[in-house]
Amino acid sequence: MFSLKSSLGLFALCSIAFPVADAKSSCKSSQPGLPNVTILATGGTIASKASSNTQTTNYQVGVGIDALLSAVPEICNISNVSGMQVSNVDSASINTTILLELTTRVKAELADPTVHGVVVTHGTxxxxxxxxxxxxxxxxTKPVVITGAMRPSTALSADGPLNLYQAVKLAASKTAYARGVMVSLNDRIGSAFTSTKNNANSLDTFHATEQGQLGFFIDQVPKFYSSPSTPRNKPQFDVTGQKSLPAVDILYGHQESNSHLIRASIESGAKGIIFAGVGAGGWSLDGLKSAQRAYNQSGIPMVFSRRTNDGFAGGDSIYPFQMTSGFLNPQKARVMLQLSLNAGYSNDEIRKMFEGQ
Incomplete structure (x- = not known):
């Protein structure tokens, strides 16, 4: 059975029913000497089922936090675990409402002096x-670890259970302090600031190709390559009490890209635009002229990133309105622009922030 932990709906891992074997596993709700770790579930492949154990596509999200935990009873040996279902959707459906709710829950748990760290399960x-x-x-400075899976829970050699175990182990580790939010999958530990999904199908998909990984799991024990450090010029934002965030769109660059999409984006409510440019952030001359006209009328910030997997978008710009994203890819540049707009940054302040990346 699960015992309620708080009015937030958190429950302690005590006696858990296995949905497949119809058996039960028990562990004490609190064991002295073990760190307390909270797991916040949002859905994704790690919380999905397919019609057979060989099917690894076209599966359905819907496995709850209790079933996730029941698949890894060994977690009870390394931590006093509490869990909560924040959402249960595929990660393409994660929106601002869920992000802000998740942030509130994470911060509330970290503010609890008895909680050592937080794990978030998420679609990849x-x-x-x-x-x-x-x-x-x-x-x-407390550990926050994001994990997921590339195979559904019903698959042969499903990777979710071990990824979850390792994430809890990492969140419970004293060596994980002051390393920022971490991404943990497939034995690897990466920085949330630099890690990117590099393969649509492979288990070994999350890497920071240029910056490298933070560490690795050896016999399920996290081993870090270096002392804690902070990414250069990493900004910090406060979204306390926010119910929404400004809309920011990403436009993908290619040959003969449609310049009318710039105007359409603004007319549909975008407060900022990220251009996933070709090469190191390039865009067609006609497209840049259209962007200049749209900027003159709207004044919204326009940040040029790159559609290439790695690299630096920067250097001289053709037009003064152009901002560049540095090492940030388009999806991360979008998050940073959204948060800076929410914070009320001017275009000059936004430009300086991105130039520091």
Whole structure:
């Protein structure tokens, strides 16, 4: 059975029913000497089922937090675990409402002096965006770990259970303090600031190719390569009490890209635009002229990133209105622009912030 932890709907892991084997596993709700870790579930592949154990596509999200925990009873040996269902959707459906609610829950748990760290389970497709968002809005030295899975819970060799175990192990580790939000999958530990999903299908998909990983799991024990450090010029934002955030769109660059989409984006309510430019952030001359006209009329910030997987978008711009994203990819640049607009930054302040990346 689960015992309620608080009015937030958190429950302690005590006696858990296995949905497949119809068996039960028990562990004490609180064991002295073990760190307290809170798991916040949002859905994704780690919380999905398919019609057979060989099916790894076209599965359905819907597995709840209790079933996630029941699959890994060994967690009871390393932590006093509490869990809460924040949402249960595929990560493409994660929106501002869920992000702000998740932020509130994470901060509330970290503010509890008895809680050592927090784990968030999440779909992998937009995991890096949520991780980056939390990294910019959660100001704490306590570990926050984002994990997920590339195979549904019903698959042969499902990766979710071990990823969850390792994430809890990491959140419970004293060596994980002051490292910012971390991404933990497939034995690897990465920084939320730099980690990106690099493969649509492979288990070993999250990497920071240029910056490198933070660490690795050896026999399920996290091992870090270096002492804690902070990304250069990392900003911090406060979204306390926010119910919404300014809309920011991403436009994808390609040959003969449609310049009318710039105007359409603004007319549909965008308060900022990220251009996923070609090469190091390039855009067609006609497109830049259209962007200049749209900027002259609207004044909204326009940040040029790159559609290439890695690299630096910067250097000289053709037009003064152009801002560049530095090392940030389009999806992370979007999060940073959204938060800076919410904070009331001027265009000059936004430009300086991005130039520091």
């Amino acid at each position: 497709d937009t995991l890096e965006e949520t991780a980056f968002f939390l990294d910019l809005v959660v100001n704490s």
